[in-house]
Amino acid sequence: MTALWLLVTTCLMGFIVTHSAKRISEPPFNYDGSSRTHCSSSSDRDNQPANRINTTIRLRQLRSEMVRITAVKGPPLDGYIVTSDDDHQSETVSPRDMRREYITGFDGSAGDALITLNKAVLWTDGRYHIQADNQLDCSWILMKQGRNGVPTIPEWLKYEFRDHPGTIIGADPTLVPAFTWETWEGELANSSVKLVPVQNNLVDLIWQKTRPAYNMYAAYPLEEEYAGRPWQEKVKQVRLKMKDAAADALVITALDEIAWLFNIRGYDLPNTPVLRAFAVITKDHIELYAPHHKLSRAVDIHLKTDSCFHANCVKRRNYTTIWSDLRTNSQAWSTVWLPSPCGYAQGASRAIFSAVRPEKRLARPSPVIALRAEKNKVEAEGMRRAHIRDAVAMCDFLSYMEDQINLDSDGWDEMQVARLANEARFEQDRSKSISFPTIAGYGAHAAQPHYEPVNTTNVLIGKQSTLVVDSGGQYFDGTTDVTRTLHFGEPTEEQKTAYTRVLIGSIQLASLVFPSDLRTDQLDALARAPLWSAGHDYLHGTGHGIGHFLSVHEPPISISYTQGTSTSECEAVKMKPGYFFSNEPGYYKEGEFGVRLENILEVVPSEMPAYKGQTFLKFRDATLVPYEPKLIDLDMLSPEHRRWLNNYNQRIRDEVGPEMKKQLRMTAFFWMKQKTKPIPEWGPANQSSTFKRSHVLVFAILIVQLLPGIRNIWS
Numbered sequence: 001m002t003a004l005w006l007l008v009t010t011c012l013m014g015f016i017v018t019h020s021a022k023r024i025s026e027p028p029f030n031y032d033g034s035s036r037t038h039c040s041s042s043s044d045r046d047n048q049p050a051n052r053i054n055t056t057i058r059l060r061q062l063r064s065e066m067v068r069i070t071a072v073k074g075p076p077l078d079g080y081i082v083t084s085d086d087d088h089q090s091e092t093v094s095p096r097d098m099r100r101e102y103i104t105g106f107d108g109s110a111g112d113a114l115i116t117l118n119k120a121v122l123w124t125d126g127r128y129h130i131q132a133d134n135q136l137d138c139s140w141i142l143m144k145q146g147r148n149g150v151p152t153i154p155e156w157l158k159y160e161f162r163d164h165p166g167t168i169i170g171a172d173p174t175l176v177p178a179f180t181w182e183t184w185e186g187e188l189a190n191s192s193v194k195l196v197p198v199q200n201n202l203v204d205l206i207w208q209k210t211r212p213a214y215n216m217y218a219a220y221p222l223e224e225e226y227a228g229r230p231w232q233e234k235v236k237q238v239r240l241k242m243k244d245a246a247a248d249a250l251v252i253t254a255l256d257e258i259a260w261l262f263n264i265r266g267y268d269l270p271n272t273p274v275l276r277a278f279a280v281i282t283k284d285h286i287e288l289y290a291p292h293h294k295l296s297r298a299v300d301i302h303l304k305t306d307s308c309f310h311a312n313c314v315k316r317r318n319y320t321t322i323w324s325d326l327r328t329n330s331q332a333w334s335t336v337w338l339p340s341p342c343g344y345a346q347g348a349s350r351a352i353f354s355a356v357r358p359e360k361r362l363a364r365p366s367p368v369i370a371l372r373a374e375k376n377k378v379e380a381e382g383m384r385r386a387h388i389r390d391a392v393a394m395c396d397f398l399s400y401m402e403d404q405i406n407l408d409s410d411g412w413d414e415m416q417v418a419r420l421a422n423e424a425r426f427e428q429d430r431s432k433s434i435s436f437p438t439i440a441g442y443g444a445h446a447a448q449p450h451y452e453p454v455n456t457t458n459v460l461i462g463k464q465s466t467l468v469v470d471s472g473g474q475y476f477d478g479t480t481d482v483t484r485t486l487h488f489g490e491p492t493e494e495q496k497t498a499y500t501r502v503l504i505g506s507i508q509l510a511s512l513v514f515p516s517d518l519r520t521d522q523l524d525a526l527a528r529a530p531l532w533s534a535g536h537d538y539l540h541g542t543g544h545g546i547g548h549f550l551s552v553h554e555p556p557i558s559i560s561y562t563q564g565t566s567t568s569e570c571e572a573v574k575m576k577p578g579y580f581f582s583n584e585p586g587y588y589k590e591g592e593f594g595v596r597l598e599n600i601l602e603v604v605p606s607e608m609p610a611y612k613g614q615t616f617l618k619f620r621d622a623t624l625v626p627y628e629p630k631l632i633d634l635d636m637l638s639p640e641h642r643r644w645l646n647n648y649n650q651r652i653r654d655e656v657g658p659e660m661k662k663q664l665r666m667t668a669f670f671w672m673k674q675k676t677k678p679i680p681e682w683g684p685a686n687q688s689s690t691f692k693r694s695h696v697l698v699f700a701i702l703i704v705q706l707l708p709g710i711r712n713i714w715s
């Protein structure tokens with residue numbers, strides 16, 4: 001799954017601080033947003049893309065709530081910000097919490113909306129520029145984050161309301177990370193605009209009939225055979241970190257942190273197996289704030305919740321009690337550790353911060369992040385096994401597709417590809433769900449890094465262009481994420497060159513041996529170099545950490561040169577054995593085709609002896625799925641690249657082959673054998689060279705045959 005700079009606020013921090021003050025008088029370059037398709041003429045307006053939702057009525061309703069004093073419990077608002085967050089700052093949220101999707105009609109996973117009394121603006125990052133332009137109706141201004149001259153929300157507000165002192169902009173403090181809120185507030189200081197928390201969520205007030213409910217499925221314990229370590233030990237480690245930081249209490253708000261810490265899993269986010277809960281840990285208490293019906297009897301026993309009066313059992317609390325408890329209990333604490341942002345973790349909300357008096361707050365990345373990143377032996381072994389079964393599923397699906405796509409007279413479309421990829425995974429042992437919605441994009445869609453097929457955009461798979469399939473699974477023993485690029489006709493030279501450049505980037509990163517002091521962001525150039533050298537780049541990160549039967553994007557690892565370096569200690573992460581992360585360079589030619597290749601890598605010790613006390617590490621591919629030989633231009637590969645590819649293919653045969661045989665998936669097995677054939681490591685790789693080799697061989701045999709006496713010379 002493509003990892004982008006989700007923490008746009010973090011990245012822009014440095015920029016904001018240095019550049020904001022002087023820009024108020026002149027309009028930011030892109031103040032009116034990008035030009036919108038199908039919005040210029042009146043005939044355009046009658047001919048809207050099928051996946052655009054008309055938000056006229058929703059916007060009108062929201063605006064009437066903005067000025068209703070009972071709704072905002074304060075002065076009327078001139079604007080209202082709707083983020084993509086839930087109460088836990090999850091990366092993807094439950095359908096019930098998709099407020100930004102509801103108000104904008106744009107359903108990509110990232111973006112912030114701002115609605116004023118006469119304008120509506122959406123900010124979103126490079127993954128979603130095209131999709132947002134398609135889905136937003138013409139009343140929306142689109143801000144393409146990551147492009148030059150695009151203002152931030154505060155910059156836009158300051159310019160829009162420059163002549164209106166006393167402008168009041170509201171937002172729900174539970175749905176804005178504290179760090180983001182502070183950044184916005186700092187930027188708006190001394191301007192005509194004031195940001196205020198609004199306790200009622202205004203979208204909830206207007207979104208009634210069609211709003212989905214939360215599901216009722218209860219959480220369950222993750223057995224130690226998968227988790228590798230009892231939760232009590234993990235809590236002990238967390239308490240040590242708290243002691244080091246002199247914190248009396250730690251508030252955990254991120255759902256995947258709670259799931260990891262207590263060895264429990266649930267059903268409360270789409271594709272990420274977590275329980276909706278908050279946790280508070282002190283020296284002698286552990287409190288879990290979860291909806292009552294979500295804790296099954298098995299979880300109660302696992303967490304020892306019955307008559308819990310000591311430090312190593314969990315006290316159950318009502319989910320919504322967190323707010324009053326935090327206010328009351330924090331009066332007795334002198335230091336409360338509140339999570340600040342770290343990579344994909346956005347930290348706790350402004351509302352959580354507000355519940356603790358400022359002088360008591362210790363804002364730091366959650367201690368769970370670093371402890372969790374280093375997978376224990378059982379988790380690491382589980383990840384490897386899950387990737388082997390996942391590879392069987394992928395080969396099964398890819399071989400079936402290659403076989404059938406030509407036979408099916410109706411042809412295959414993108415949604416069919418996604419459905420089959422998902423089905424292949426469900427057939428595997430210990431499979432629980434997919435790990436994110438499968439991306440299957442053909443042609444121009446393959447050139448959108450985060451395209452996800454829906455019935456209104458669905459196209460047939462043709463033979464001229466490439467198909468990018470980015471998918472993954474959740475298994476009890478691990479999470480997977482893999483991308484392969486396919487072609488069902490004769491690829492053009494341009495397509496082959498692009499594929500091979502991406503492959504070389506991927507190989508260069510995967511084959512690195514490096515000292516353990518290297519920072520993760522320093523790896524980025526290796527994967528991009530073959531693209532940079534041809535004047536290309538890709539607008540997403542090269543890699544992201546991945547969880548163990550948890551989030552497919554897991555902090556702190558992020559491989560991206562666009563990262564800031566100063567805002568958080570999480571950004572100077574050093575690789576350690578047991579880390580798992582993705583390696584996913586890409587090539588995107590807008591409107592034509594795209595290539596992305598993604599493997600999960602594990603960090604392992606290298607055999608290299610230490611150099612002046614510095615140990616060396618290397619990577620091991622956890623993902624073992626064949627590449628497409630016809631898209632590889634072997635003449636572009638060096639002998640080292642070819643050797644790497646041969647070794648990789650050999651590993652697929654040795655490690656995935658036996659599992660396929662065990663599962664009697666022989667079609668997939670023979671397909672895999674075909675795709676992983678060894679290639680010559682030296683010289684031109686085409687047939688004429690193979691001919692030459694066989695000539696030499698025949699010649700040698702002839703000599704041996706014709707001159708039997710030769711043997712005697714040496715014997």
Ligand SMILES: *[C@@H]1O[C@H](CO)[C@@H](O)[C@H](O)[C@H]1NC(C)=O
Nearest residue numbers: 045046048054055056057137
């Ligand atoms: C959107 O809905 C409003 C209200 O129903 C209607 O007046 C307007 O014409 C619609 N716009 C489009 C582009 O269909």
Ligand SMILES: *[C@@H]1O[C@H](CO)[C@@H](O)[C@H](O)[C@H]1NC(C)=O
Nearest residue numbers: 020021186187188189190191
């Ligand atoms: C706002 O004004 C105060 C006092 O005049 C000043 O100290 C502060 O630096 C200003 N902040 C910004 C962001 O301009």
Ligand SMILES: *[C@@H]1O[C@H](CO)[C@@H](O)[C@H](O)[C@H]1NC(C)=O
Nearest residue numbers: 291292316317318319320321
């Ligand atoms: C949780 O809150 C509800 C509603 O306030 C209340 O009826 C219920 O008894 C509470 N449960 C617990 C375990 O405190």
Ligand SMILES: *[C@@H]1O[C@H](CO)[C@@H](O)[C@H](O)[C@H]1NC(C)=O
Nearest residue numbers: 050051415454455456457458
């Ligand atoms: C697309 O899906 C929606 C909702 O699932 C459905 O209502 C609609 O009829 C579908 N459209 C087509 C063209 O299949």
Ligand SMILES: *[C@@H]1O[C@H](CO)[C@@H](O)[C@H](O)[C@H]1NC(C)=O
Nearest residue numbers: 635683684685686687688689
């Ligand atoms: C095969 O290699 C020869 C040189 O060894 C080269 O001239 C020829 O163009 C190559 N053919 C292909 C199809 O790459």
